[in-house]
Amino acid sequence: MIKEFKKWLFWLIALQRRNILGKCLVNISTSILSALDNKINDANFSGEYRFLESLDNSKINIVFDVGANVGIWSTKIKSLKSNIEIHAFEPVPQTFKLLEHQLSSFQSVKTNRIALSDKKGLISFNYYPMSSYLSSHFENTLGVNSLKIEVETITGDEYCRDNSIHEIDFLKIDTEGFESNVLKGFNQMLKENKIRIIQFEYGQMAIDSNFLLKDFFKFFEDRGYKVGKIFPKWIDFSPYTKEKENFVLSNYVAILVSDQGIFNLQKKNRL
Numbered sequence: 001m002i003k004e005f006k007k008w009l010f011w012l013i014a015l016q017r018r019n020i021l022g023k024c025l026v027n028i029s030t031s032i033l034s035a036l037d038n039k040i041n042d043a044n045f046s047g048e049y050r051f052l053e054s055l056d057n058s059k060i061n062i063v064f065d066v067g068a069n070v071g072i073w074s075t076k077i078k079s080l081k082s083n084i085e086i087h088a089f090e091p092v093p094q095t096f097k098l099l100e101h102q103l104s105s106f107q108s109v110k111t112n113r114i115a116l117s118d119k120k121g122l123i124s125f126n127y128y129p130m131s132s133y134l135s136s137h138f139e140n141t142l143g144v145n146s147l148k149i150e151v152e153t154i155t156g157d158e159y160c161r162d163n164s165i166h167e168i169d170f171l172k173i174d175t176e177g178f179e180s181n182v183l184k185g186f187n188q189m190l191k192e193n194k195i196r197i198i199q200f201e202y203g204q205m206a207i208d209s210n211f212l213l214k215d216f217f218k219f220f221e222d223r224g225y226k227v228g229k230i231f232p233k234w235i236d237f238s239p240y241t242k243e244k245e246n247f248v249l250s251n252y253v254a255i256l257v258s259d260q261g262i263f264n265l266q267k268k269n270r271l
Contacts, residue, residue: 039248048199048251060169061169063170065089067174072102087159087163091113091152092151115151119155125137136175136178137181156185171195174200202252203249225254
């Protein structure tokens with residue numbers, strides 16, 4: 001009886017799909033689902049900054065900000081942990097100037113006008129002057145008036161070798177779909193468990209990169225990491241399911257399983 005009623009109800013709702021009522025239902029339900037999936041797009045509310053605040057200050061020394069844009073994230077973590085050393089990467093010349101200016105007052109910050117990738121060379125890049133945070137190797141439908149440029153690339157392993165960096169405590173990647181290329185460039189560091197925490201973004205750009213959430217989970221789990229999605233007051237470390245493959249813009253963290261002591265989170269949020 002209940003199943004039959006459910007079918008009838010779904011049929012009735014489906015009939016409304018093209019009228020005003022249906023469009024209103026779509027907008028309301030989509031907004032609710034986005035909220036439940038933590039599509040907030042503001043680090044002050046999404047839980048990203050809360051996660052930074054929860055980390056044990058004494059254990060974080062070397063931080064990489066890949067896709068630093070104008071330096072807002074680097075500024076935040078530096079204000080929380082003033083003694084850390086930051087390596088920030090932003091390949092777009094115009095944006096890089098703003099990044100340099102933003103971080104110029106901090107000590108132990110190295111800004112790099114280069115992109116991290118899976119190989120050294122040059123790649124095409126889409127620069128969006130009106131919304132620089134959307135700039136990427138991939139075209140973004142949310143951006144307007146893009147400029148095609150070429151940017152220099154280097155692998156993370158090469159950079160670490162050239163700069164005598166033997167371990168990274170926190171690797172943050174926000175590269176609008178280019179995350180998998182960045183990660184593959186850290187192959188040796190990841191293989192040797194020399195990166196303790198990785199924060200990465202997942203959303204619709206995963207379609208362009210053809211590297212889905214399931215691929216992130218497998219990539220990290222094969223290397224001894226546990227993956228969790230950031231929520232306002234907790235991190236969801238539940239296993240991957242196909243239901244999670246929804247392309248809702250979200251931030252995830254990958255934590256080296258053998259290094260759980262890095263956290264100073266509430267007991268209920270521990271791995």
